[in-house]
Amino acid sequence: MKKITLTTLLLFVTLSSTFAQQEKGIIGFKNWLDHWTDFKPNKAKYAKPTQILSGAITKDTKLYKSDTYLLLGDVFVTDSTTLVIEPGTVIMGDFKTKGSLTISNGSTIIAEGKSTDPIIFTSNRSLKKPGDWGGLFILGNAPTNTTDSNTILNYGLNANDNKNISYGGDNPESNSGILNYVRIEYAGKRTKNHGYFNALTLAGVGSETSFENVMITFCEGNSVAVYGGEVTLNKFVSYKSSSNDYNVNYGAQCKITNSLAIKSPYVSKAESSRCLYVLNHDSLESTDLTKTATTVEASNLTLINISSDLDYDIKIGLVNEAIYIGDEVSFTIDKSVISGFNPAVILDNTIKINNDNLNKLVFTRNYFNNCNGNIFTKYRNNNDDLENWYGSSSFNNVYSKGPDSETFIDAKSSSRPDYRLRINRIVASRNE
Incomplete structure (x- = not known):
């Protein structure tokens, strides 16, 4: 009887620790990064392209795992066409022509990979580098807050008709398809007049579109850009991108859950790389303030800056804030981990610190670790008002100074890292 009781007790303690371990940051009883992710994509070897995709795809098309595809220049899926991609398919963006793929407004992409057989978008170069090719654009019919209901996606894409690069409309529930178990590697080409491409651009995309298990690696531009629309991103990974990991703007209604941003x-x-960069507009002149403002609801995120000498990297200006929030934005983040930034959060200096605005910017049950300051207003040296507000026990935020080795289960593995939070660090550091 004693043996059975002891075994039951040990099992209870183990399960209790497992549940507690999932409280903040990314969650999962198993490391959901296993199998389908690749943190060393430069080691992968793929077959040479056997099929070329170019120009416009105007009829329903399926891409097969048995072939390797090359995006030659700017490729558009148009005319209410559906593009289906089989699990395990490899699509390469051409380096010379800076290949890209655009799913135009009204068309659909069904890229549903498997955990054991993800769909891969990557560079066609043998020695791959960030910015080798363009990226993936998905354009939909959901609302934005711009004055023009049909906005042109201005990245210098070579479209025959502007309707193929326009987005926005009046259907927040529109469906542009599925991305599941998809990797996008080495995207973010630089253009002469329009800056860097994003690896994945979601412009005016509606809520019926499904996004889950997407990894973006070594992008020269932003990893994910959400321009208007209404989307949920679940189990997303942005790994060592040069610019912002998640860029949200133009009245987007965006939920981000159980997702990662790993910066280096x-x-x-410098000055242009955050995990979350959230704005309501670029300019007031092009914004209709009567329309819905940008709203971000984030939960169980892990935002981590990996550094071998964090104090030195901060001193020489290599580390930015994790989150930047512009005016008119509603932003909530809950049960998340923010580790190794300078500081954790910056609010735009146009945001007045009053009850109305603070009630739109909510930080609850988060774990701030190893940050050079927590929540600041841009250009202000004294942030006592914000520290007192968010440091209140009612928000239940936790503050700690712990190395990555003691904070995460295994942040050092180069092939199979585990960025879930260690339970002992939370309990030891709770501020109650």
Whole structure:
């Protein structure tokens, strides 16, 4: 009887620790990064392209695992066409022509891979580098807050008709398809007049579109850009991108759950690289303030800056804030981990610190670790008002100074890292 009781007790303690371990940051009883992700994509070897995709795809098309595809220049899926991609298919963006793929408004992509057989978008170069090719654009019919209901996606894409690069409309529930178990590697080409491409651009995309298990690696531009629309991103990974990991703007209604952003000070661009960069507009002149403002609801995120000498990297200006929030934005983040930034959060200096605005910017049950300051207003040296507000026990935020080795289960593995939070660090550091 004693043996059975002891076994039951040990099982209870183990399960209790497992449940507690999932409280903050990314969750999962198993490391959901296993199998389908690749943190060393430069080691992968793929077959040479056997099929070329170019120009416009105007009839329903399926891409097969048995072939390798090359995006030659700017490729558009148009005329209410559906593009289906089989699990395990490899699509390469051409380096010379800076290949890209655009799913135009009204068309659909069904890219549903498997955990054991993900769909891969990558560079066609043998020695791959960030910015080798363009990226993936998905354009939909959901609302934005711009004055023009049909906005042109201005990245210098070579479209025969502007309708193929326009987005926005009046259907927040529109469906542009599925991305599941998809990797996008080495995207983010630089253009002469329009800056860097994003690896994945979701413009005016509606809520019926499904996004889950997507990994973006070594992008020269932003990893994910959400321009208007209404989307949920679940189990997303942005790994060592040069610019922002998640860029949200133009009245987007965006939920981000159980997702990762892993930054490196030796890769990130100075002054323009955050995990979350959330704005309501670029300019008031092009914004209809009567329309819905940008709203972000984030939960169980892990935002981590990996550094071998964080204090030195901060001192020489290699580390930025994790989150930047512009005016008119509603932003909530809950049960998340923010580790190794300078500081954790910056609010735009146009945001007045009053009850109305603070009630739109909510930080609850988060774990701030190893950050050089927590929540600041841009250009202000004194942030006592914000520290007092968000440091209140009612928000239940936790503050700690712990190394990555003691904070995460295994942040050092180069092939199969585990960025779930260690339970002992939370309990030891709770501020109650």
